[in-house]
Amino acid sequence: MRQMRKRLMLGACAGLLATVGMTATAASQDMPGEGETVTMARATWDTGWFHTEIYAEALRQLGFEIDGPVTLDNPPFYQAVSTGDVDLWVNGWFPLHNTYERFYEGQAELVGYVAEGGALQGYLVDKKTAEEHDITSIEDFKKDEIKEIFDSNGDGKADMVACPPGWGCEVTIDHHMDAYDLRDHVNLITAGYAASMADALARYQQGEPIFFYTWTPNWTVGVLEPGEDVVWLEVDHADLPEDQKDLEDATTLSGVTGCVADPCNMGWPANDIRAVANSEFLDANPAARKLLEVMEIPLDDIFAQNALMNDGEDSEEDLQRHAREWVANNQETFDGWLEEARSAAQ
Template identity: 45%
Template sequence: MLGGLLFGAIACGNTTTESSSDLPGEGITVIPAHSSLLEERFQTEIINTALEELGYETETAKELTYPTLYTAIGNGDVHYTAVNWDRLHTEFYENSGGDEQLAQIGVLTPAVLQGYQIDKKTADEYNITSLEQFKDPEIAQLFDTDGNGKANLTGCDPGWGCELVIEHHLNAYGLRDSIDHEQGQYSALIADTMVRYREGEPIFFFTWTPYWIGGVLKPGEETIWLEVPYTDLPEEQGEVSEADTTANGKNLGFVVDQMRIAANKEFVEANPAAEKLFEVVEIPIDDINAQNMLIQEGEDQPEDIERHVDEWIADNQELFDSWVEQAMEAQS
């Protein structure tokens, strides 16, 4: 019923007049969504601000788990998300209606990475470069935090999609007897990992970019990315080559991905201005990392994030204005 009401509003909102002053989004409310990670709100609010320049009203982003988020987009209860991982979220996308009910648009942030890291001090001391070396009990025991002789990996939240790849890797590389995949709320797990690092203990964790951890533990300085012995991913990700999972000369085991906008197909077909905005908007990964660091340092209230968004737009005003201009032209 909610979907019907939304699309009824969209239909009414798209009734145009002869007035050249009409904005394409007048009378239309847009509902965005992201996961429970507060760090995903920054890029969402930048897009919301651009939508408002086009006349749309926007709601505060809903926080939804996967795959519920994609189901909501497919059903029309949510209009878009700014954190669609192109390859990692393929199964969520397809199971929620695929291209018949959703659309993947633009490239918000290219070349986003995932993989396994350890602290550089331990890596240098024991000459560790590969996940495969964890088959060695002496290596695994270095990262044992609960006394069972197995390495404890700070892993991925259940439901995110990355946990499925990690579980697949443990089987594919024969690491079940060497590594325990610690799952739960990632923010709490990584906080404990940071405490161990500050105490000088070895750390072993899954991470991704963009995320604040890369600004605190910089690869090549405080940490290293681990290589995997060969590319082996769940079949849902399709045909994947070693080149697809290699970054900076290392096979990280995860596809070098891109973040796109996933939107309700009926919504974007009825709103060419919004569709064009989704197509042209792009936010550099370094800018997202920098803002995520501010959140980690305590600037995590709604007014803080609003200020971060305003400051980013002011620093990139010409680019921001070009998005809005292109969206207006698409509508006309």
């Protein structure tokens, strides 16, 4: 009888241990990132912060602790991701960021697409001035009468809101200044972009002409709508930096709303917004790799959130709320990404 009781007790303990084991396994499958910390970065342009927060929330729901995101310019990020000081960001713009490949080659990789294609860049002027003076190309800024219209400081050059150092776009703009022989004709405003564009908007609202570089998604093309308020200009011919030379045929795009011509040679190829992550981190965390592979955020949704920021909802608390609301409004899709990520970790 004593032996029988002992066998029953051992059996019960074994069953309990098996149940605990299955529960632990299930928990680890649900939270494959538990115990792991992801050091995230984000770009210095705040139009990329919304989708950064959505990706961070997805990683949190897989059990990862999030360190950051720390705000970095392009060169420091690509150096940091190559050494593993930073694990990832979701603000890679390609081919624009091809120039940074030398920093991370063999140590980090591009994963998935936050937004594939459709991220446009180019030069714009207000529509009223463009139509009054027949401005259709940046070549027109070699004309003295056109330069004078956009010269606010009397230096004899047209003032253009350009791209701050460290963003990557400044490399292409500088290349264009030389390729199209515009150095003596265009003055690049490279101070803080948001402040410079706010000043341009104020001048536009007072009926003054404006000339600027921008990209999409961005609040600028919401407030200054292409085709209504402003127009995209063409370049005379495609001419890109050496690391983008093979994409010169891709600078001519059809159906660009608000361009002076269709098709439109914007001088820039459409970009993909992509995650860039340290290779060792990805190899050690298959759930994170899969998540980055399958997630994507519609450009229109990024644009809508950027418009909210421009309207004053621009605090960190606002940003986090916008991300939570987006997740709630896209819960089924979001949960599907998490399930795919969990399956990759099994």
